[in-house]
Amino acid sequence: LGGKVEIVFERGLDHEPAPPQIDWRLLSPDESFTRHGLMARYYAKAGFAGTVAHEELDWHFSKLGFGGKVQTDDDLSFSVEWSGYFRPEQDGDYDFVISHSNKDVELSIGNEVLVGEGTPSERELLFMILPLNRREARKRLQAGRTYPIRLRYSQSKDRAIRAFNIFNVYMRAPTPSREAALRAASEADMVLLFVGSGTTDETEGRDRRSMKLSAGQDDLVREVLAANPKTAVIVNTGAPVEMPWAEDVPAILQMWLPGGEGGSALEDLLSGKVSPSGKLPVTFPHRYEDNPTYPFYPGHKSAEYGEGIFVGYRFYDKVGRDVLFPFGHGLTYSRFEIANLQVKAAASGPTAQLTLDLTNTGAAEAAETVQIYLEDGATREAMPPRQLRAFRKVALKPGETTQLAFTLARDDFAWFDMHGGGWTVTPGRYIAHAGFSSRDLRAAASFEIAI
Missing domain, CATH: 2.60.120.260 (Galactose-binding domain-like)
Structure with a gap:
């Protein structure tokens, strides 16, 4: 950052549910x-x-x-x-x-x-x-x-x-001074606010009690934002948490408990040395009650998959429920566009070849992950609206375009027939969607599958 930047560190609160290991x-x-x-x-x-x-x-x-x-x-x-x-x-x-x-x-x-x-x-x-x-x-x-x-x-x-x-x-350690933290935030040009799990919140042998951030961290985020709107929130958790303040924050970086070298990686990301390119492997709901497992947890010492085959993003798409951040979401310091999506299905047998053009239309070198979701319009059984079937991560310089090719094999079209006792493919019409998350789909192409 150079010698012209002064970093002031203050702990706004103690978020540990139990005393952590000695520092x-x-x-x-x-x-x-x-x-x-x-x-x-x-x-x-x-x-x-x-x-x-x-x-x-x-x-x-x-x-x-x-x-x-x-x-x-x-x-x-x-x-x-x-x-x-x-x-x-x-x-x-x-x-x-x-x-x-x-x-x-x-x-x-x-x-x-x-x-x-x-x-x-x-x-x-x-x-x-x-x-x-x-x-x-x-x-x-x-x-x-x-x-x-x-x-x-x-x-x-x-x-x-x-x-x-x-x-x-x-x-x-002694309880941190909230007043000192807010005063430092108000006097700073910008704030990096770190929130997340305590060292015993996410660990072996127990479940989290809530999807909320512990120890009043949501209140701290709101107070820091009021003191300085130029605040980026760094969320260090290993699982989704509720973020009722998300729409008011200029930037959110999900860290996923990165370990000993997380600080070095964070420095590279925040300084612009590299562009973020991660994608969410799960959906972040607005609140815990929106989750498909909510009616079935904690249960009675058994895990009930009451949502059936509509696991994760499939459930949210099925019921049309709004989410905080969708499965597959993740921004970069640049922008990308998808064009010329084409699908060529095999004359016989359930396979198809997809091609598309990916262009970095922004001003920064970055990597984007193209995701292919398949919509089954042929099967009469209850099916998810779309399911992820392929993805590829590509780094491009500003203005650069590349063509990507994907292959959809038989397994990508198959569903389990409980009555027949095996995997089967239904011939008929399918739609391939290409995009950057389960809710950010930029192109679509329909095609027919023959058996």
Whole structure:
């Protein structure tokens, strides 16, 4: 972005339903903070007895089956000590949680033991089957001050299960200042507002409770928009969420939980180095009640596919229901046009060849995904209005045109005959639609299929 751009970061709220894993960026093995994480020292015995058997820099504090570095088949006992420094970014009360499978753990900050043998513990279940101990503590800390920190875990031989040595360290920082975030938004030339799932919202072993963004994030979006209309909303979720503010936002970028390199990818997209080219693999409804599964979920410990063959976009097209963003939707920094769609069906047998011209009519190099939907006008059974049958992603420079060819095979025309007990093809009239989403269809051509 160059030296003329100043980036101001503020947290508008805490959207985590439970304390997340302790932030490794606040930890360092060195008081100078030239590195991140803590130094881990493994002992082959419980109680930190003997010499250090293994040493490494560690930054991940959600541990499962982690004693294998020093355990032996004859003796599964071991212990680990992590040490270094902790530097908080905010003044206030910090909540720490230790969830562990053994009895002997310790957390100390600033030479004060916060969690130890005398700390009351509660029982909880991991994956609904593994019993864990949970200990909590709170400490008031000063922003920018460097505190010594030490974590300890000791596993005795008589309680050891190799695969289920579990040690999790969680931390909730003080509540962010909403006023500071809104003030920063009002003073900025533009705002990048990040919303999305907490670290435990979308995970193994549970369902989301709602399609809404948690913790009042929708209200925060509205308040930031009021403070600065030049706001792009970055949505970091792994599934659709309701966006009641979507029509008021100049730009929305769906990130899909991109992982460790997501920040680098986001920088390339926002700076214009590359153009967005993703497509939605699911429909985003306006609200959860619009979803085809709404009448059947949660059910009674069984998954009922009450919508039948009208799954996803097929249902919305069948009932003609408006959606927030349709299946296959996704914009770029350019514009594209489809022309000269032609279909040539085989003289015998259910196959067809499609060709079309795709042109980048915009001013930026970008990639677009052409989608082919097939409308079955021959079969008398209840069928979806259209179904995706082919797609292709093509990158074009401004003004460039390319011809694309698609082949529709027998399987693309087949439907399952429950009475006949097999897949069959109905001869007759079909329509091929070409477009950029299930609701953005730019060209159509009808043709006849013979068996």
